[in-house]
Amino acid sequence: xxxxxxxxxxxxxxxxxxxxxxxxxxxxxxxxxxxxxxxxxxxxxxxxxxxxxxxxxxxxxxxxxxxxxxxxxxxxxxxxxxxxxxxxxxxxxxxxxxxxxxxxxxxxxxxxxxxxxxxxxxxxxxxxxxxxxxxxxxxxxxxxxxxxxxxxxxxxxxxxxxxxxxxxxxxxxxxxxxxxxxxxxxxxxxxxxxxxxxxxxxxxxxxxxxxxxxxxxxxxxxxxxxxxxxxxxxxxxxxxxxxxxxxxxxxxxxxxxxxxxxxxxxxxxxxxxxxxxxxxxxxxxxxxxxxxxxxxxxxxxxxxxxxxxxxxxxxxxxxxxxxxxxxxxxxxxxxxxxxxxxxxxxxxxxxxxxxxxxxx
Numbered sequence: 001x002x003x004x005x006x007x008x009x010x011x012x013x014x015x016x017x018x019x020x021x022x023x024x025x026x027x028x029x030x031x032x033x034x035x036x037x038x039x040x041x042x043x044x045x046x047x048x049x050x051x052x053x054x055x056x057x058x059x060x061x062x063x064x065x066x067x068x069x070x071x072x073x074x075x076x077x078x079x080x081x082x083x084x085x086x087x088x089x090x091x092x093x094x095x096x097x098x099x100x101x102x103x104x105x106x107x108x109x110x111x112x113x114x115x116x117x118x119x120x121x122x123x124x125x126x127x128x129x130x131x132x133x134x135x136x137x138x139x140x141x142x143x144x145x146x147x148x149x150x151x152x153x154x155x156x157x158x159x160x161x162x163x164x165x166x167x168x169x170x171x172x173x174x175x176x177x178x179x180x181x182x183x184x185x186x187x188x189x190x191x192x193x194x195x196x197x198x199x200x201x202x203x204x205x206x207x208x209x210x211x212x213x214x215x216x217x218x219x220x221x222x223x224x225x226x227x228x229x230x231x232x233x234x235x236x237x238x239x240x241x242x243x244x245x246x247x248x249x250x251x252x253x254x255x256x257x258x259x260x261x262x263x264x265x266x267x268x269x270x271x272x273x274x275x276x277x278x279x280x281x282x283x284x285x286x287x288x289x290x291x292x293x294x295x296x297x298x299x300x301x302x303x304x305x306x307x308x309x310x311x312x313x314x315x316x317x318x319x320x321x322x323x324x325x326x327x328x329x330x331x332x333x334x335x336x337x338x339x340x341x342x343x344x345x346x347x348x349x350x351x352x353x354x355x356x357x358x359x360x
Contacts, residue, residue, distance in 0.1 A: 160195020
């Protein structure tokens with residue numbers, strides 16, 4: 001089975017927290033002998049991917065990428081979703097870590113920055129192999145743990161600025177815009193909005209009329225956009241959205257209002273957004289390649305679990321790193337509409353090939 005991806009060019013569960021804090025050594029904990037030595041038989045590896053929900057097409061594509069990687073190594077992936085509920089996420093992970101963890105590999109999207117530490121501590125104590133993506137506190141250091149193999153994210157400031165600049169160009173360099181922010185307790189939301197602020201500084205004739213959070217949700221973005229259209233009316237020339245789901249919600253609100261004159265940008269390169277860019281109703285998006293993310297987190301864990309890669313040999317800059325991303329506009333959207341990735345991206349000697357450098 002081929003991997004599908006884009007081309008290259010708070011409550012923590014109390015039982016989990018108690019288990020983690022009670023068992024940590026000065027080095028961050030231990031784990032079983034099998035886990036520490038990376039001696040798992042490939043057939044014994046258990047692969048788990050966990051995201052907010054599958055109603056978000058980007059996150060559904062993440063889990064699909066995990067399935068494709070699992071199939072390539074004759075395994076299956078357990079797909080978990082927690083509906084944006086931190087307590088539910090921690091409960092699911094607590095249940096996983098209460099079982100056989102010797103060869104457990106987890107590719108996890110923490111609900112928010114504050115959710116990452118208990119996940120990491122629990123995996124460290126249980127001896128499970130963990131890769132996290134997107135959300136972690138800046139002061140939580142991956143290199144202090146040996147079961148937390150890697151943290152992958154994207155330069156949100158860069159992507160936020162990229163779509164901000166594309167929006168500014170689309171509205172002719174001047175005019176009013178509104179911004180739809182994501183979940184505010186996430187690095188992705190904070191960084192993307194900081195990127196918008198950089199874009200506004202570089203495009204002084206573009207005015208931010210209003211910004212509201214819509215929590216990365218299409219339904220919430222629909223309602224927020226309706227409210228802001230009523231408030232600001234014809235002054236709105238563009239809408240900056242921190243992800244495509246919100247951009248698509250904004251597009252629906254614009255269609256209902258009969259506003260075809262407003263440019264819209266987002267991030268994630270979900271299929272509906274690519275279609276909207278193709279037909280000219282949406283201006284731009286940025287691909288963080290959900291299917292690749294779903295595969296790469298499991299691939300890193302699998303390689304360490306089976307002994308093909310040692311955590312001691314992973315360079316510090318590959319323990320917490322920015323992955324490659326791609327700006328998509330109408331002139332190149334066709335390149336992203338029928339994606340395919342070489343499975344060599346997931347070879348154990350190639351799993352860090354998309355690194356754009358350590359997280360700063």
